[in-house]
Amino acid sequence: FVPSPILTARHASVDIFAAGADLKNTFCLVKGNQFILSEHIGDLKDALVFSHYKRSVEHLKKLFTVTPEVVACDLHPGYLSTQYAESLNAGKIIHIQHHWAHIASALAEFDHHEPVIGLVADGTGLGTDDCIWGCECLIASLTDFERFAHLAYFPLPGGDKASKEPIRPVMGLLRSITGDDSYLQKYESLLNSIEPDTVRMQTIATQLEKNINTVNTSSMGRLFDAVAAILGLGRYNHFEAQLPMALEAIADRQIDDIYDFALTQDPQGTLQLDLRTLIEQLIEDSGKGMDPGRISAMFHNTIAAAMAEIAERARQKCELTTVALSGGVFCNRFLTDRLITILKNNGFLVLYKRNVPANDGGIALGQAAIAAKAMSIQNG
Structure with missing residues (x-):
């Protein structure tokens, strides 16, 4: 104390x-x-x-x-x-x-x-490449670190506003899926349900198109904001992590299914977690009327499975068997408990802070x- x-x-x-x-x-x-x-x-x-x-x-x-x-x-x-x-x-x-x-x-x-495999999931932190990091696997000790893997970058418009207004990470993620402005028509109904103000939405779209006040991010926190908004849990974070907490609260603990994810390489050769297919599948399930609690659970399960797979890839490369977890997203007990269970079942020693x-x-x-x-x- x-x-x-x-x-x-x-x-x-x-x-x-x-x-x-x-x-x-x-x-x-x-x-x-x-x-x-x-x-x-x-x-x-x-x-x-x-x-x-x-x-x-x-x-x-x-x-x-x-x-x-x-x-x-x-x-x-x-x-x-x-x-x-x-x-x-x-x-x-x-x-x-x-x-x-x-x-x-x-x-x-x-x-x-000794060196560990470090899994970090949070909202924001300046990276060594001047991008905004937020979902990282670091091979780290107290002397140095190597960035082994990260969530694939997506564009995030609006600076600090993005942590309050989930429409911003939603639009950034959708644009990363289509690669151009066609997401505005493809997902028009979804976007209007999250942000009814078409003028505001067009302003954000222009920011993304012209790269105005827009950064590349690997933020897990903003991903949780976006998924919560897609499932209709809110249009605004009135306090920090309001929407991610709502997303965790509705997750069905009985569901073990996961969505698809891919581990690829970024232009620098670093492993990256590509969740574009997950986002598409999640939107499709929501549009079909699937229970949001089931979708939330599958989303959480996928993140846990993906991070565990990244840890396994790191173990194969570095022969390390200790994983340290940190970052505000790991205040989410559903995600953290599932990830720790997978890691321990796979023979890892897990360092998760208590004090x-x-x-x-x-x-x-x-x-x-x-x-x-x-x-x-x-x-x-």
């Missing part, structure tokens, strides 16, 4: 401050073998929350007599946590990729120092662990 430290067998060579993420923020201080996580801070975009964040950092530093020589933060330059970390003028600053930090947080909680949040509340611990390892190597 905060601020009780997480103790590790190895001692950090210097004091460290890890700034955490901008959403569901916590920060972490490192002193010796103690990793000291803060209380839940929240969304740093709120001015009052950000002020509380800065006060809490100073309070905890004094309470535990921590004088950070090293600061760790996210790779994203637009994060307030990153900007705050850079303003501290520490002796050394380490920028850490978001999803690597997710896996590192699991390694830190279990005090695990640290699976979501971005655990990012700071991962950042701190990576920074501590880097400094121990540097200082011998």
Whole structure:
């Protein structure tokens, strides 16, 4: 319990401050073998929350007599946590990729120092290719990582609005299926049921066509938003993960069937999970009037099966048998329980965090662990 430290067998060579993420923020201080996580801070975009964040950092530093020589933060330059970390003028600053930090947080909680197969599923995180990552398989340790696989990119228009308005990932996914604007006619009835405002829909279509304020993403969170909207569960996320939680809630636990999926290679030769056929089959089933609870279960089952298959491919390549799970999507118990069951039945050891949040509340611990390892190597 905060601020009780997480103790590790190895001692950090210097004091460290890890700034955490901008959403569901916590920060972490490192002193010796103690990793000291803060209380839940929240969304740093709120001015009052950000002020509380800065006060809490100073309070905890004094309470535990921590004088950070090293600061760790996210790779994203637009994060307030990153900007705050850079303003501290520490002796050394380490920028850490978001999803690597997710896996590192699991390694830190279990005090695990060997490489693992890391499966991360969340909403957003800046990737090393400047795309927005969100469903990744990383071969990772506390020293480095390799991106082994990811959800196939789809275009996502509208920036932060996409996390509130599911019509945006829906249209991006449908355009990735047809490859052009023909999706507007092919799926006209579905699109109108999600977004009755035709002017807004045309604006989004133009964004996609002309690549205006549109990014390529592998976001699992936005995929869940889209599927929930397709099944008629809502047109807007009034709070974070509202639609994905509704999708999980209706899933029929008695269903074991799955949809089709494909594992292919992206242009860089990295394994990618192609779910275009799943989306088409899901839309067809919904149009036929199939029970949404059955469709939801089949969708969840497919994601679990696909991620387990990716882990198996990684094991064949790297001969690793430990899988670490992290990311906010793994707060979904239906998905997580099914995935863990498959992995264990296939002979994997699974690291799933219990004391640290699976979501971005655990990012700071991962950042701190990576920074501590880097400094121990540097200082011998």
